[in-house]
Amino acid sequence: MRIQLGFLGIFLAIAPSAYALEAAAPPVLAPLQQQAQAAHLSAQFLERFHYRPLPLDDALSVKVMDRFIKSLDPDRVLFMQSDIDKFMADNTKIDDAINKEDLRIPFSIFNVYEQRVVDRMTYARSLLKQNFDFNVKESYSLQRDKAPWPQTDAESNDLWRKRVKSDWLRLKLAGKTDDAIRTTLDKRYQNSLERAYKYKNDDVFETFMDAYTKSIDPHTDYFGTRASAEFDISMKLSLVGIGAVLQERDDYTTIRELVPGGPAQSSGKLAVGDRIAGVGQDAEGPIKEVVGTRLDEVVQMIRGTKGSVVRLDILPADAGPDGKHKIISLVRDKISLDKQAAKKTLLSVKDGEATRKIGVITLPAFYEDFEGRRKGDKDYRSASRDVAKLLSELKQDKVDGVLVDLRNNGGGSLSEAIDMTGLFVGKGPVVQQRDAGGKVEVESDDLSTPAWTGPVGVLINRGSASASEIFAAAIQDYGRGVIIGEPSFGKGSVQTVVNLDQIAHNSKPKFGELKLTVAQFFRVNGGTTQLRGVTPDINLPGLSDPKTFGEASFDNALPWTEVKPAKYTPSANLPALLPELQKLHDARVKGDRDFQRFVEDVAVLKQQREKQSLSLNETERRDEMNAQAKRLKSREQINDGVDNNEDDGLQANERSLSDDIALEKARKNAKDVLLNEAAAIVADEANLQSSVPKTAAQRSGASDGK
Structure with missing residues (x-):
């Protein structure tokens, strides 16, 4: 931490x-x-x-x-x-x-x-x-x-x-x-x-x-017992609790959001803004006051085993500090964190008289329920399984192409990256691993037939790292889809998690876990994403600062290197189409006012980021404010995700809960200029590929080593 x-x-x-x-x-x-x-x-x-x-x-x-x-x-x-x-x-x-x-x-x-x-x-x-x-x-x-x-x-x-x-x-x-x-x-x-x-x-x-x-190294880490539990939750996308997003506000643990279908929402006894003043265990256990208690400690008290009872002392949202409290009982249950799971949306892209339907799959992380998989649970949760289901649905939706949005996906399970690549490539090598002894192993997917054989695009940014880069690099090396966005993070190393208590044979957890780098991964073409990341086929502007964010910003990152290519068969069709895709993109964004405003906002943001100091003279600061207001007034306002609003000087916890939630909602509802353009590029890809005849090898499904 x-x-x-x-x-x-x-x-x-x-x-x-x-x-x-x-x-x-x-x-x-x-x-x-x-x-x-x-x-x-x-x-x-x-x-x-x-x-x-x-x-x-x-x-x-x-x-x-x-x-x-x-x-x-x-x-x-x-x-x-x-x-x-x-x-x-x-x-x-x-x-x-x-x-x-x-x-x-x-x-x-x-x-x-x-x-x-x-x-x-x-x-x-x-x-x-x-x-x-x-x-x-x-x-x-x-x-x-x-x-x-x-x-x-x-x-x-x-x-x-x-x-x-x-x-x-x-x-x-x-x-x-x-x-x-x-x-x-x-x-x-x-x-x-x-x-x-x-x-x-x-x-x-x-x-x-x-x-x-x-x-x-930048990616070796230590997890205490609580951090270890949070890591497990993030990977399996589930926990046992009451189904409420909590926030610390004015000394109280406050309900910020209720998870649909969770015990808190289903009970009808809790509302956003309600404050938790005390927590008790079981139906008759004493209630411990938690006003002023750290949020992480309150969360641990509320979580527990499935089917057990937790009692909460609640000060309702509309009550004053001396208002009447109420005691409620909830039965803990398994909560699925669906907001962090893969999801699909449909975008319609107009091209003259025609309209192309593009299916967008947004994947926040390469999650996998490791324990469920080890136990042989046939319904264990994983990113590739969820994406496979979404691809099946998109086929029924009769989409013309699929765009996989991996922006700010920091990675996760290596096996999930391999399995998900197979959904688009089919059977074949996906990534190479070299261990500390120099031994190189090729990791392959064994899916005989891809789940999706149509046009593909992958949208990445500086926050796309590790497993995201494995997937994007494989799609690029196979020529299976067009990579769109800004260069990715540049993390080309593999970590494993070691339970220190198991090593020490402790009967109870007290030592925590160690995540350590054990290998470096390489693309099937022999290169690595280390330091350089995945270079997009078509570049879009980005909001991040490469000087402070990304593998190259670390002072002790592993160096870039390469190994021999694996045996794989790339497609010749897509690389041949990239010059035309770039030409169509350039022409389209040149006349797209929203895109050009976004480019302008990004340039201003980068200019502000490079400022070394801030004036404390009121006149000078007001002049800067007026110049910004004049710039925005000269054009039609759009919510493009770049914060151009006037600075209220407040931190998130200093705004009212309703104002803070409204601001968060506005950010989520911002016009996603980059996603829209990426979808248009995939639509172009669909148009161009529909006019390109398949090779004999593609028609027969034959494959020979490279």
Whole structure:
């Protein structure tokens, strides 16, 4: 995990309480013996079985220390230079600490971090008593990750004065009054301060282990027992609970959404906005108050075994703080996370007088119920099984082509990527794996006949990684479909998850799990997606910043390399059509006003991203606002997913729940310019392929090795 201050991003809010401006010291956290043992066992495993093993020595210690400190204070606004000097005295001792099962060093650093959060938040709140002069020409640095740490209290105070002034100015420009700004910011800083009192030793340990594992390679990771459970849920798309999406708001765990068909919705006893004040187990168990309790802890209390009873003390959404509570009982059940599963939509693409029907399959992840598959459950959930069903439905819908949307699909199960490729390619090699010993194995799909033989497109972006890249690369290498979008993430490594408790023969879970890189995958053409990603056949503009997002942004990524091609038979038809597809795309988007506006918005976004500092002069900022408003006024407004709305200066938890949900809904309903164009490209592909005669090999289904 990565610890961050709440006001630096979108975080869950907690309600204000009566802290004086001279705040008490936060709790001193100490490591558990089982955590030190888990770290030592992880180190032994990583040194023996990692794809690129690094010795746990002084050199690695320095890297771990640097990464740990950066995870706590990425913008260098909390620690003082004197703190860093003290930390660095131990920067070559991390290896000894892990081997001796003594984690006092990282815990002592974290305890300093907690105190610095308290100090800085207390000071930030004290600044709200004064007024700021927004006529002064000064600026606040937006990129401080390489800036020096403050040398003196005066330097730190001036840095935080500008930070608070920037927060104030954002709200002022949004039309808030001084009193409203003081209230909002005081609550914001107090929420961040209170979080420092809620950290547990698990938070420290997992942050430290993240620094250690990520120092070996970007995709090696450690999961504590709770994180391990969340990973399992994300892969099998199901859990046992009440079927409610929860959010922490104003000290209460609040119902944000009810899952259709879940116990919470079916009971009719809960509504969006209801607040959970207490949780009790079983029909007669005592109810424990959970006001002010961390969200993850409340979630664990509400989840349980199927058929068991959980009792909730509810403060209804329309009740005031002193309103009447109600006690409800719900029977836990299996909840399917269908929102995260593959889904289909139909898009109609006009081409002159004709209209092509394109089936879109959106896949958020390559999920697979590993346990269900191992047990031989015939109905176990998986991405390829769901996609196969959707393809069958799209055939009945008589679509002209299929577009697979893999944008922001970060990967998942390797076997699912292979099986899903087979749905479009049929029997044949899909990916090659090379282990730490250099042995290369070809992974193939054995589906004799593809589930879909018509035109195919795959839409990717920078967030398409790992299993997504395996699928897209295979489709491209076989010439089976056109790859559309921006270059993918560039992750070309394979990880496996090791249960440390099983290794140690623990009767109860206490060590967690280790995800470690064990192989590198290669395309069937011999190349790899590592660092370079999958290069689209037809490029579309993207919103991501390749400098900060993607494999190439990591300082310790595996290098690009290649192996011998596998034996496979690519199609000659589609590559021959790519120049014409590009020509048709260029002509279409040139006259597409929505697409050109999107291109303009992306250019403005990238320009803003490159800004090194933010003016704290009100006149200059208003001039910038007016210029933006003038730009938008000169054209017809569209909701294209790029946020061009006026900045309200608020974080998500500071808006009302209804406003926050409305904003989320607006983003979901944005006109998907890129998806529409990708569908049009697939329609072009269908048109062109319908006029291209099949080769003798394609007609007979014959295949010969390459």
